[in-house]
Amino acid sequence: MGKINSQAKGKRAEREVAKLINKYLDTNVRRTPMSGALQDFPGDIIDINPDSAAYQFHFEVKDQKKLMIPKWWEQIDDDCPIAKTPVNVFKMNSQFYATMKFTDWLSLLAEIKELKEEIEQIKGDKNG
Numbered sequence: 001m002g003k004i005n006s007q008a009k010g011k012r013a014e015r016e017v018a019k020l021i022n023k024y025l026d027t028n029v030r031r032t033p034m035s036g037a038l039q040d041f042p043g044d045i046i047d048i049n050p051d052s053a054a055y056q057f058h059f060e061v062k063d064q065k066k067l068m069i070p071k072w073w074e075q076i077d078d079d080c081p082i083a084k085t086p087v088n089v090f091k092m093n094s095q096f097y098a099t100m101k102f103t104d105w106l107s108l109l110a111e112i113k114e115l116k117e118e119i120e121q122i123k124g125d126k127n128g
Contacts, residue, residue, distance in 0.1 A: 009063050010061070010062075013061050013063035014031045014032075014044045014045060014061045016091075016096070017044075017045060017059065017061050017089050017096060020096065021047075021054050021059075025052065025053045025054055027047055027052040027053065027054050028047070028052075029045050029047040029052075029054050029059075030045070030046060031044065031046075032044055032045060043058045043059050043060060043079065043084075044060055044061040045059040045061065056084060056085055057084060057085050057086075057087050058076070058079070058080040058084035058086045058087065059087050059089055060075060060076045060079070060087070060088050060089070061089045061090070062089070062090040062091070063090070063091040064090070067090070067092065069088065069090075069099060072088050072090070073086075073088060073099075076088055085100065085104045085107075086101070086104070087099070087100050088100070
């Protein structure tokens with residue numbers, strides 16, 4: 001596959017991922033101008049709304065035949081801003097998958113747990 005076709009495939013995957021994020025989170029993420037090549041906008045997808053659930057993440061999207069997760073993570077680690085959580089989204093067999101550091105995933109689960117506990121406390125306060 002030539003460089004132009006490969007770039008077009010990558011752009012297409014980035015748009016598909018942005019569309020899925022928007023569908024699930026009712027937000028307005030976009031493909032980053034020049035696919036993260038601009039210093040102020042690293043990553044392949046950007047959400048400029050700080051109230052959005054996607055805002056805290058740094059997305060790198062890959063649509064390649066060969067899985068090269070360790071190599072991709074080198075790029076993600078180099079490009080990810082300090083305040084963001086890195087996520088590698090890749091396409092394999094027409095499906096998108098996401099990888100993230102295990103501790104980042106655990107932090108998300110801990111946040112969900114805390115929110116559930118807050119909800120239960122609010123419910124208890126209303127009933128008590």
